Amino acid sequence: MHDIPTTIRFPQGVFNELQSRLLQDSSREAFALLSGKRTTKDGFCVIKVTDAYYPSPDDYDEQSISSLRLKRSFIYDKLVKLQQSGNNDTLIDVHTHPFCSDSVAFSAVDDHDEDTFHRWLTATLDGFHYASIVLSQTDYAARTWEIDGENSVHCAARIKTQTAGENWPCAEIKCHQDVAMESFKIQNGFLARSALALGLETLRRVTNDQTIGIIGVGGLGSVIAENLIHSGFHAIHLIDPDRVEVTNLNRIVGAYYSDAEANRLKVAVVKEHLQRINPAAVVYAHAIGVEDEAALAALMQCDWLIVTTDNHFSRYQAQNIAIQLGAPLISAGVNITVEGQNVTDMSGEVITARNGDGLCLNCLGRINPTAVAAHEHRGEFVGDELVRRGYVSGHEVKEPAVKTLNAIVGALTVDVLLNQYTYRQSHEPIWVYENNQGPALYADSDSASSRLENCYFCS
Ligand SMILES: [Zn+2]
Ligand SMILES: [Zn+2]
Incomplete structure (x- = not known):
């Protein structure tokens, strides 16, 4: 029943702070209390x-x-506060075993104390859940507590942070033999040259510990998926309900003329392409939109979400899910404007919205609330009225699209993601590629600093 471990996701910087504050004094145990919000779906x-x-x-x-x-x-003061806030439903207690130099486990005393506390919490506060973490200098153990009939039972959990720069614990590979074998496979397999560039440690993490979700696998999403596979990512979820048409063949990587003739699903075509490059990769094809309930369970398994769709409603949905799960989101988009015979804009941007950075697609003004409302109420009077008044277009407009722009912005997207593992460059939330006067690539810090304050969604 508890095969799939619970994931405890930390906002940017918080796990680092927890480690340094609790472990700075190695002569005694220390404690912290975390609040959390749970999402459960399909196990x-x-x-x-x-x-x-x-x-x-x-x-x-x-x-x-x-x-x-x-x-x-x-404890009581904090519990009252949490209950009043209404945004939390989980209490996580954290303590240290400073006497453990490497691997760490809960002690019999911990078992007893936590069991007692959990029973008390469940009896006192309705609907509150309980989890616990123990830290040593280099390791952690985590678990959740549940009531099972008369008994209080615990199940192992794992901790996830967003970037390698946060010194996250990678619990997947612990024994030296596994590390040696994984290293051998990387250094002698198709990632040998990548390992020389990105480093073995980065590739070990990317291949073993990371799952990426791509929402929209058209011209941009398929390029991103291919770049991910070539970069060593082994676990990818593809989400897109659409089918390949002949007019897509100028830009979807991996799609052949016969795929358009057979009107195949984009996710099936791209999955096949990825697994031809790396048969060991695990690629999941979900022929659904991000607004479909089943997409949530897929995205709950992902460490990073990448959204590439060109409509406001699905970008809005993707951003909401990312915020709900505390998962980092990268949004990639392109634009070509043609006026008369002239291309007046050819550009793209890559936005990174990590949990804890205090920015999202909403406060950056990248989502048009009217377009979202019109989509939500399509077919009803409100939606029709918005279309009639010209606030939004009534149907999917066929936008101009070229492979070169998708290829550059798609590669840039994966480069931005890889930087979260290598930290080769300092982090910039918005990168813009523009091909008007000539090709130019720059960080858009103005747009980031002028975002709406006190965002209802992300702050
Ligand atoms: Zn203990
Ligand atoms: Zn925001």
Whole structure:
């Protein structure tokens, strides 16, 4: 029943802060309380960490190398606060075992204390869930607690942060033999040259520990998918309900004339292409839109979401799911404007919205709320009225599209993603490619700094 481990997702920088604050004094155990919001679907569970609370020295009753006891008032105060906030449904307690130099596990005392606390919490607060984490200097163990009939049972959980720069724990490979075997496979397989450029450590993480979800696998999404496979990503979810048409063949990577003739699904065609390059890759084809309920379960398994669709409604949906799950989102988009005989704009942009960065497609003004409303109410009076008044177009407009622009922006997207693992360059939330006066690539920091403050969605 609990085959799929729960994922505890940390916002940018929070896991790092937790580690450094709790482990700075190796002479005694330390404690922190995290609040979280759970999403469950089809057996998957993601807990998004929403806040961290650190007790002051006065909040401890006792604190030694092998034990700690907090004043009850600290816990009660925080619980009242969490209950009032209404945005949280999970309590995660974190403590350290500073005496463990490497691998760490919950002790029998932890089992007993947490079991007691969980029973108390469940009896006291309705609908609150409980999880716990124990940290050593280099390792962690995490678990969730559930009531199963009369018993209180715990199930292993895993921690995920968004970037390699946060010193995240990669629990997938622990034994040295596995590391040696994985390294051998990478250095002697098709990633040998990539390993020389990106480093073995990056590729080990990319191949073993990371799953990417692509929403929209048309001209841009298919290029991104191909770049991901060539970069070593082994687990990819493709989400797109559309079928290949002859007019798509000028830009969809992996699509052949026969695919258009047979009117095949884009996700099936691109999946086949990816697995021809790397038969060991696990590619899931979901022939659904992101607004379909089943897309949520697929995206819950992903470390990064990439949205490439050209309509406001699906971008809005993708951003909402990313915020709900605490998952980082990359949005890639292109634009070609033709006036009369002239191309007046040919450009694209790649936006990275990580949880905790305080920006999203909404506050950056990249989503038109009227277009979202019109889509949500299409076929009803409100939607028709918006179309009639010219606020939005009534049907999918056939936009001009060329492969060169998609190829450049698609490759840039995967480059931006890889930088989250290598941290070769400092992070920029918005990159723009423009081919008007001539090809130009620049960071759009103006747009990021002038975003709407106190965003309803992401702040
Ligand atoms: Zn302990
Ligand atoms: Zn926002």
